[in-house]
Amino acid sequence: MYTYKHPKPIVIKLTDELGFDLRQKAAEYITANQNRTGAERGSSEEQGFGALAEMVIRNKLGMSEINSEDHPLGYDLLLPSGIKVDVKCRGGALPFKEEYESSDGIAREAKHNFFARQMHDERLDADIYVMTHLETPSKRELPGTTRQRKWVLYICGWVSKERVSNEGVYLPRGSLTEQGRTWFTYRGQEIEYYNRNLNGLESVQDLLSIEQMDVTKDSVHKGDLNLTSVDAIRIAYDLIGRGVLSEQHLAFVQNETGINKIVKxxxxxxxxxxxxxxxxxxxxxxxxxxxxxxxxxxxxxxxxI
Structure with missing residues (x-):
């Protein structure tokens, strides 16, 4: 049975001999098996990052690093308990942080993203998601070189698919989102889910403790906001102006989030x-x-200038 832990990421450097070997295998696998069909599929780079994250986790669990050809497409790996796991990975030049600095001195909490279609595609029948982040060098095409030092995988935690479906915030194409000091719009239909709401792992082997009872319990668990604390304040400001909320509601949100500064x-x-x-x-x-x-x-x- 799984025991809850705070979602502090496990950091795995992929710059040693084993790491480079896994990077090579991921590159070779995607070259042979790249998905070129389907709406909002990841780029070849993104698919490679996902394959690499899956291989790292499978290696840590003592499983074969690549699934057999007849493995179902709906999930990535099967735990001994029968739990189906889908490994999610995003890549970027920055390391994963639980909070990101902003110009107003108020931290922005980290989030993870899902394609909304994944929640509604019956063929994708994973029970849980394992959320990861891959820190990459500026030249991030796999496998990279043995000299590159910025191949680092962060394993952030797990969450049940049903809980993401129930609690995640759906944002259609063109929606605006903030990360630290930057803004960008979504090109796809996204669901945002915040890192603080994940179930943490002390080691990758903790995944082996997850049983159906844990997944069922997580599916009905009520987590915290799937917004940054700053956005919660902004929304309260806006709804006061629209006559929906009052100053009392704003004070409640400020108290719950611990923010007493002026939000830009x-x-x-x-x-x-x-x-x-x-x-x-x-x-x-x-x-x-x-x-x-x-x-x-x-x-x-x-x-x-």
């Missing part, structure tokens, strides 16, 4: 002051409102 808006503060000055020109407000805004927002003049 999505739009730049210069755009806010542009509206305020326009309202003043129209005679709709006075300098006192503008000065009040200056206590929570700051204009940013051009300072050169």
């Amino acid at each position: 808006p999505v739009l730049h503060s210069n755009q806010y002051f542009h509206l305020l000055h326009w309202l003043k020109e129209k005679g709709a407000l006075t300098d006192s409102e503008i000065e009040k805004a200056r206590k929570i927002l700051q204009e940013e003049p051009y300072s050169g």
Whole structure:
């Protein structure tokens, strides 16, 4: 039976002889088996990262590193308990962090992403997901070289498919998301699920302790927000302005998230002051409102390149 642990990532460096061997095997496997069909499939690089993460986990569990040709497509590996596991991996130049710094001094919590179609495709019948992150060098095509030092796999934890389906936040194409100091829009139909809501692992071998009872228990567990704490505050601000929530609700969210700083808006503060000055020109407000805004927002003049 699995015993809950905080989801602190397991760090596995793939720069030694074994790591390079697994990187080579993953590259060869994708060359021979790349998926070129299906909506929102990963690129060849992304498929390679997923294959590598799966091989690392299988190696740590003492399993064959590559599935047999007749292995079902709906999951990646089968635990001795009969639990079907799908290994998810994203790759990037940055290491995995539980929190990412932002320019306002308030950390943004880490999240994981799923293609929404995975929740609704009956052929993809995994019971749980194991979430991983692969830190890569700038030239990240597998297998890379023996000199590259930035091939590092972070194994973050596991979660039941049903819980992701119940609690994850669906975001359609074009939705805006934030990571630390950067913003980007989603090109696919995504489900966001936050790292803090995963079940942690002290070692990869902890996966062998997961039984059907653990999956059933996790499927009905109620986790924390699948939003950054900052976005929870922003949404509360917005809904107060729309007459849905009150200042009391904002205070509750601030207390629950532990945030007592001013959260920066999505739009730049210069755009806010542009509206305020326009309202003043129209005679709709006075300098006192503008000065009040200056206590929570700051204009940013051009300072050169």
